[in-house]
Amino acid sequence: MTTAQPPVVVIVGGGITGLSAAYYLLRTAREAAIPLRALVIERDERLGGKIRTDIIGQQRQFIIEGGPDAFLAQKPWASDLARDLGLGDELLPINVRKPATSVLVHGKPIPLPEGLRLITPAKWLPFLLSPVLSPWGKAHMLLDLALPARNVQGDESLAAFVRARLGDEALDRLAEPLMSGIYNGDPAEQSMLATFPQFRATERQYGSIIRGTRAMQKKAPANDSSNSSSNSPFLTLRGGMGTLVDALTAALDGNILSGRRVQRITPNAGQPAGYQVQLDDGTALDADAVILATQAFVAADLLSEWQPALAAKLRRIPYLSTGTMSLAFHPADIRRPFAGFGLVIPQSEHRHLNAITVTSEKFTHRAPEGDVLLRVFFGGFRNPDLVEKPDAELLALVRQELRSLMGITALPRFARIYRWRDASPQYHVGHLDLVREIERLAPPRLLLCGCAYGGVGIPDCLRQAKNAAARIFAQVRDTVMVSPAS
Ligand SMILES: Cc1cc2nc3c(=O)[nH]c(=O)nc-3n(C[C@H](O)[C@H](O)[C@H](O)COP(=O)(O)OP(=O)(O)OC[C@H]3O[C@@H](n4cnc5c(N)ncnc54)[C@H](O)[C@@H]3O)c2cc1C
Numbered sequence: 001m002t003t004a005q006p007p008v009v010v011i012v013g014g015g016i017t018g019l020s021a022a023y024y025l026l027r028t029a030r031e032a033a034i035p036l037r038a039l040v041i042e043r044d045e046r047l048g049g050k051i052r053t054d055i056i057g058q059q060r061q062f063i064i065e066g067g068p069d070a071f072l073a074q075k076p077w078a079s080d081l082a083r084d085l086g087l088g089d090e091l092l093p094i095n096v097r098k099p100a101t102s103v104l105v106h107g108k109p110i111p112l113p114e115g116l117r118l119i120t121p122a123k124w125l126p127f128l129l130s131p132v133l134s135p136w137g138k139a140h141m142l143l144d145l146a147l148p149a150r151n152v153q154g155d156e157s158l159a160a161f162v163r164a165r166l167g168d169e170a171l172d173r174l175a176e177p178l179m180s181g182i183y184n185g186d187p188a189e190q191s192m193l194a195t196f197p198q199f200r201a202t203e204r205q206y207g208s209i210i211r212g213t214r215a216m217q218k219k220a221p222a223n224d225s226s227n228s229s230s231n232s233p234f235l236t237l238r239g240g241m242g243t244l245v246d247a248l249t250a251a252l253d254g255n256i257l258s259g260r261r262v263q264r265i266t267p268n269a270g271q272p273a274g275y276q277v278q279l280d281d282g283t284a285l286d287a288d289a290v291i292l293a294t295q296a297f298v299a300a301d302l303l304s305e306w307q308p309a310l311a312a313k314l315r316r317i318p319y320l321s322t323g324t325m326s327l328a329f330h331p332a333d334i335r336r337p338f339a340g341f342g343l344v345i346p347q348s349e350h351r352h353l354n355a356i357t358v359t360s361e362k363f364t365h366r367a368p369e370g371d372v373l374l375r376v377f378f379g380g381f382r383n384p385d386l387v388e389k390p391d392a393e394l395l396a397l398v399r400q401e402l403r404s405l406m407g408i409t410a411l412p413r414f415a416r417i418y419r420w421r422d423a424s425p426q427y428h429v430g431h432l433d434l435v436r437e438i439e440r441l442a443p444p445r446l447l448l449c450g451c452a453y454g455g456v457g458i459p460d461c462l463r464q465a466k467n468a469a470a471r472i473f474a475q476v477r478d479t480v481m482v483s484p485a486s
Pocket residue numbers: 012013014015016017018041042043044047048049050051066067068069070071072260261262263293294295298322323324420423424449450451452455456457458459461
């Protein structure tokens with residue numbers, strides 16, 4: 001007598017989405033006492049995708065993040081996973097500074113006014129006194145209080161929304177660097193409904209986003225994140241975001257194949273609802289179900305042979321390239337520090353950099369005492385070509401910018417460059433409809449998830465991974481339940 005084999009789920013992509021999907025799938029199967037095999041296949045030897053933490057130095061250590069350095073605390077999925085993996089004590093809020101951020105206006109860093117909630121002032125006096133916007137720009141923003149809610153059906157761009165409610169200057173100096181900066185994208189193309197739906201909902205409910213934000217703030221004073229460090233809107237892990245990847249990797253011991261690229265996924269002729277996963281070394285794996293947690297254009301390539309319509313939709317999600325550079329300095333080298341630990345740079349300033357973070361101020365323990373660790377951001381829709389510049393040229397450009405913006409003429413103690421080619425998915429107007437179409441076209445037992453679809457932040461990637469694991473488990477469980485021992 002032989003017993004039916006446990007179902008096999010192949011997860012393509014060993015970024016945070018793929019790793020956590022495998023983790024949740026195996027955990028659910030274990031809890032339900034149902035045998036199941038999950039295998040993550042990652043193209044690179046290194047796991048984690050865009051999460052990359054490097055340690056530089058021996059006694060005096062710098063913790064360098066090449067990609068994400070923190071996550072939104074309000075969305076529970078990342079802190080939940082950290083606790084599940086035994087990392088609860090490693091969770092730390094980012095430091096609270098008032099102000100946290102400055103914005104470059106006509107070449108000068110100006111602190112954002114206290115009480116600004118992205119683009120809406122929640123406190124009048126600091127807003128009215130702030131030089132971030134001209135008197136005309138402020139007057140235009142205040143028109144939002146008088147304008148009725150617009151009757152916009154469907155999606156619109158971030159630029160169209162902000163221009164209509166708050167004016168051009170608010171778009172240029174606040175919305176573009178703060179809200180499009182997250183996506184490295186063009187506000188004229190960025191989908192309002194996929195990236196900041198809460199502003200559209202506020203407009204509809206209150207008729208004004210300033211009035212709505214203030215009303216919601218009054219209802220929930222405990223959410224005022226500027227009050228104490230325990231209320232910080234962002235959390236990180238003491239040893240860097242890579243800690244999460246390391247813990248997941250340890251939990252998935254024996255369920256990961258790295259350094260192998262998936263080349264093709266086709267229906268498995270031998271099974272009614274299975275797939276064959278073709279690897280670059282010629283191996284073909286049978287899978288009962290597949291979770292695709294790669295870039296959307298990679299998923300398109302893997303499926304294009306037999307799913308041309310789905311592949312065509314997947315290719316409609318565009319990607320941009322970005323980069324970061326971390327540099328260490330002596331505090332005395334910083335002749336003109338800006339207020340807060342972040343400087344955002346509007347596109348209209350025509351700079352090579354998009355933003356600067358003083359990492360050693362934003363976090364405790366990321367740089368040795370007496371050192372300043374900076375991180376600069378470049379590329380994206382403004383300067384995509386910068387990412388391809390050779391290291392020496394890039395460093396020269398960054399030093400030129402740091403000299404002009406912060407008065408730094410000294411050589412950095414070190415500079416570490418990270419290039420993220422075709423790595424930032426763009427949520428263009430209509431993105432939600434496109435994702436719905438992709439979901440509708442996906443064949444049974446094949447799910448797509450990750451930063452290309454339902455949110456780019458780490459908590460949103462984890463939410464998608466958890467949902468994908470639950471859905472795939474429900475689908476393959478039935479095969480186990482009905483497979484008789486023969
Ligand atoms: C510079 C930067 C800063 C960021 N900062 C933050 C932040 O502070 N907070 C935050 O929440 N988010 C941040 N993000 C976004 C966040 O890091 C990403 O959205 C998230 O890590 C994406 O995870 P993922 O697993 O969906 O995709 P990825 O990390 O891209 O993983 C996809 C994986 O698929 C693999 N793959 C591709 N093709 C194949 C193939 N054919 N076969 C096998 N494997 C394949 C790739 O090698 C990769 O490892 C940042 C992103 C960047 C680039």
